[in-house]
Amino acid sequence: MPMYQASTGGQVLDLETAVKDGILGGGGGGGGGVICCTTLEKVDLKKMIEQLDSIEVPSVFICPISLEPMQDPVTLCTGQTYERSNILKWFSLGHFTCPTTMQELWDDSLTPNSTLNHLIHTWFSHKYLAMKKRSEDVQGRCLELLETLKKVKGQTRVQTLKQLRMVVAAHESAKKTVVDNGGVGFISSLLGPFTSHSVGSEAIGILVNLQLTSDSITNLLQPMKVSLMVDVLNEGSTETKINCVRLMQVLFTGSNIVPSLSLLVGVLRLVKDKRHPHGILEGLRLLKVISSQESLGNSIVSIGGVPQLVEMLPHFNSECLELALYVLQLLSSIPDGALALKDCSNTIPNLVKLLMKISECCTQYALSILWEVCKLSPEESAATAVNAGLAAKLLLVIQSGCNPGLKQRSAELLKLCSLNYTSTIFISKCKLTRTLQ
Known part of the structure; x- marks a missing residue:
């Protein structure tokens, strides 16, 4: 029976014990025996490792240098085992120590660890062939079900x-x-x-x-x-x-x-269901796909989609926020969409809160929407925006490391607000000095 010298603790294990003790993933009994050598030789180890990439591998099979399964394990004079190519690269960098223990090497010879090599090959073969059998069983089951469906x-x-x-x-x-x-x-x-x-x-x-x-x-x-x-x-x-x-x-x-109104209603209903975050995300992804067509944008507006999305903004995670703001930005470029955004009382407050809070992309979408809304009704929107803290947020954008386009849009929006708001109150609201103004 081949023997294996463990790299820690000095414990000697034979192949059968390794299987029983779980090193090979076996459980003792139940058909977890060792696969014969003739079968092992037919399967390429590299191929098995690649196809079993997601499986948890016993730590004794892992090279301490690359943290990948070993295919050609060799042992140093210190008793530590490494993948041959990795330890040779270590030597080529001028090191003459054991990477794990940092001991000086008194002998630079590499001894092939044939027992561990066999153990690794056996374990991967066992898992690989089990995977293949499961796969074949699954394929057979699929064909059986397809045939049944026809009858x-x-x-x-x-x-x-x-x-x-x-x-x-x-x-x-x-x-x-x-x-x-x-x-x-x-x-x-x-x-x-x-x-x-x-x-x-x-x-x-x-x-x-x-x-x-x-x-x-x-x-x-x-x-x-x-x-x-x-x-x-x-x-x-x-x-x-x-x-x-x-x-x-x-x-x-x-x-x-062109999706029907019934489809859009169903998607918006899914987006509004706070109990199922994954449904919200998938619904918003579909809205992003279909909202780029102007006719569909008008349809979303006609069924009250704008206020529904605006009211949901505070409840979205960052990924959902980006999708929702993308859709609202597209809708804001449509006259009816911009009007619906202006008429929604929470549009400006909710968007101002998002500036410089989530991501540069979200800030860009929010600024575009705010620009369309404020441009539609400057005096009314400017007062609401400044009271919601927009001026201070715009100054943050201008002074940040955001891209020049965002800074330019922020400056334009700031100017629009200042021209449509009482001068002294505006200065107070955004805490500007006359020089900075």
Whole structure:
């Protein structure tokens, strides 16, 4: 039985003990035995390490220099083991010490640690072959479920779709199997005017996890399919709603389709639901995709989207804030959008609070919106803005390390406020001296 000299503690382990004690990830019994050498030699160690990149590796297999698994372990005279290429690089830099203990070396020879090499190869082979078996089992299960779907209807179809959705969500190999075997086209064909919401929900949950081709996207953009997605978005569970908006992000990017008011209502309803932060994020991402078209901007304004987004600003995290401000900036460039922003009492106070607080990008969007609002009604907006502390915030932007464009816009907005506000009060509000003014 081959022996392994551990690098710490001087403990000697044989291969069987290593498996039982968990060094190889085995649990003693239950089929966790050692794989035969002939099988090991057929699998390239480098390939196994790359494909098992996310797995936790026993510390005894890690090179102390690179902190990566060793493929050619060698031992120094101090008893410490390293990856050959790493220790040779250490020597080439002029070091003649052991990197771990910093002891002076009395012998510069490198002894191949064949036992540890075998142990590493065995452990990775065990994990790799187990992974391959799981993958093959998953692929077989996917094919079985796809075949079943072609034969069943009603509640059995719903249950089969649910099983396939769970497999696809959990395994990358399942996604590829479904795509390679025509699953995208078949599952897309299940979406139609007479599709039940339960079937639609499960089908959308599968499609959102698959790589869609341009032809698949064109097929899914058929009005009757989009209409079903909108219905599911408005009536489904939170998970289903999130899946819908994620799928629509893919479908609507680069397309000229005009979403219905019902779709926009459903997205805004998801964005307003504070109980589900992930739903808020996905809803805002979809709004960003579709709000760049002017006609859609007017639609968002017409259903009251502007005040809804403004009122939600204090509750958004930084990522959601950036998306929401991007959408509001686009809407502020539309006459009706700018008017809706002006008419919302919390627009200016909420935006002023965000200046120089989140990111330069958020500050840029907020300044653009404030400029459009103040320009629309200078006297009224200037008073509200200065009372909300805008002048002081603008001075911070001007004196900061922000890009010149932001400073220029801040200076223009500051001038607009000063021209439409009582001079002495304005100076007091932003704490300017007459010289600075």
